Amino acid sequence: xxxxxxxxxxxxxxxxxxxxxxxxxxxxxxxxxxxxxxxxxxxxxxxxxxxxxxxxxxxxxxxxxxxxxxxxxxxxxxxxxxxxxxxxxxxxxxxxxxxxxxxxxxxxxxxxxxxxxxxxxxxxxxxxxxxxxxxxxxxxxxxxxxxxxxxxxxxxxxxxxxxxxxxxxxxxxxxxxxxxxxxxxxxxxxxxxxxxxxxxxxxxxxxxxxxxxxxxxxxxxxxxxxxxxxxxxxxxxxxxxxxxxxxxxxxxxxxxxxxxxxxxxxxxxxxxxxxxxxxxxxxxxxxxxxxxxxxxxxxxx
Ligand code: SF4
Ligand code: ZN
Numbered sequence: 399x400x401x402x403x404x405x406x407x408x409x410x411x412x413x414x415x416x417x418x419x420x421x422x423x424x425x426x427x428x429x430x431x432x433x434x435x436x437x438x439x440x441x442x443x444x445x446x447x448x449x450x451x452x453x454x455x456x457x458x459x460x461x462x463x464x465x466x467x468x469x470x471x472x473x474x475x476x477x478x479x480x481x482x483x484x485x486x487x488x489x490x491x492x493x494x495x496x497x498x499x500x501x502x503x504x505x506x507x508x509x510x511x512x513x514x515x516x517x518x519x520x521x522x523x524x525x526x527x528x529x530x531x532x533x534x535x536x537x538x539x540x541x542x543x544x545x546x547x548x549x550x551x552x553x554x555x556x557x558x559x560x561x562x563x564x565x566x567x568x569x570x571x572x573x574x575x576x577x578x579x580x581x582x583x584x585x586x587x588x589x590x591x592x593x594x595x596x597x598x599x600x601x602x603x604x605x606x607x608x609x610x611x612x613x614x615x616x617x618x619x620x621x622x623x624x625x626x627x628x629x630x631x632x633x634x635x636x637x638x639x640x641x642x643x644x645x646x647x648x649x650x651x652x653x654x655x656x657x658x659x660x661x662x663x664x665x666x667x668x669x670x671x672x673x674x675x676x677x678x679x680x681x682x683x684x685x686x687x688x689x690x691x692x693x694x695x696x697x698x699x
Pocket of ligand 1: 482530531532534535625626627628629
């Protein structure tokens with residue numbers, strides 16, 4: 399039974415004993431979303447927020463909820479989609495994204511690897527002996543930051559949920575990468591830099607299961623498709639390990655995030671001055687070496 403109104407539940411809560419019915423779940427989900435924005439001061443009035451969308455359930459849920467909240471909290475939104483050029487995957491999700499934005503009346507900006515770097519990802523991987531995700535991740539971060547500035551966004555919102563963050567935190571622990579963890583959190587980055595647009599994660603405290611349920615019950619008609627290059631074995635193993643642990647010891651994911659949030663201010667402080675921000679000699683984007691990673695890969699293509 400639903401823990402509030404004793405009707406049939408649509409989802410079980412973390413402790414697996416009580417659930418929520420459809421309307422109580424919507425209320426719970428949206429409250430948690432709005433509370434995360436308020437608690438971590440993710441958005442201020444009059445800000446122009448970019449929403450990085452892929453056409454998948456997380457980013458479209460994010461867009462839907464920010465669109466719902468924008469007049470009440472007095473901010474504006476525009477969507478930004480990066481088209482990597484992955485046949486059979488991105489071309490499908492772009493269709494869903496376009497339709498969704500049109501229905502909501504949100505402006506959609508599309509930037510492609512082909513226009514920016516000369517080739518779609520499918521062709522780049524034939525030319526370079528590199529893992530697809532290593533090329534793709536660098537170029538995507540690069541374009542999101544560059545275009546967020548160009549489009550004058552104050553911040554860029556991404557659809558990362560609780561499960562994504564737990565995986566990243568644990569991967570950094572297992573690999574002894576505290577400096578990378580310092581850049582995580584509901585609002586990313588360590589120190590302000592006008593060339594770095596801060597990323598915000600309003601779905602930070604909502605689990606994958608909750609976001610999937612929400613998008614399904616809201617009838618967001620999305621085709622499920624996964625990137626054919628998604629073979630990052632390390633993350634997949636960590637995800638499976640955490641999911642098994644959560645099943646056996648419910649509440650594990652929330653515990654990891656809560657303890658991470660406790661220590662995050664200290665880790666950020668520790669690394670605040672550790673790395674000097676430099677500017678790429680070729681494209682002037684912020685980076686940590688003489689030439690940024692994107693220009694380095696671009697020169698090899
Ligand atoms: Fe790019 Fe890898 Fe994500 Fe596919 S799985 S979209 S290649 S980063
Ligand atoms: Zn560069």
